[in-house]
Amino acid sequence: MPEPPAASIAVEGGDPVIGELGSFSWENSGSDGPWLDGSPIHLGSGERLTLTLAQPVAIANWTVSRIAPGGLDGSAPVGLGEGMGGPVTFAAPPQGTWSVNVSVWFADNRGSAAYYWLMEVD
16 A cells, blocks of 8 residues: 655754654545554654654645653643645653654645654753
């Protein structure tokens, strides 16, 4: 089954971390799943993060939100940023441990994807 390109995030000067792919629709296929804790990454509060796709696919728009790890516990996700087109950049969440979702809608009706990271923020 075809999948959207992998996505990684990094802080300036840091090593990129590939996100865990959640729900997606891509080229007439798709998968639906729950919110995931995500791939672990350690960073400082307020650092700027940049998302990079493994393939050069245009982005129509994107959103970033966070919750406490372990899934939705009755609390709504808190928005961290949104934008049209690329690049996807946003500030790290406040100090703590957070499951962060970056949802991307690709240009040219290619589909959408949800990527997840488990951020430990100092």
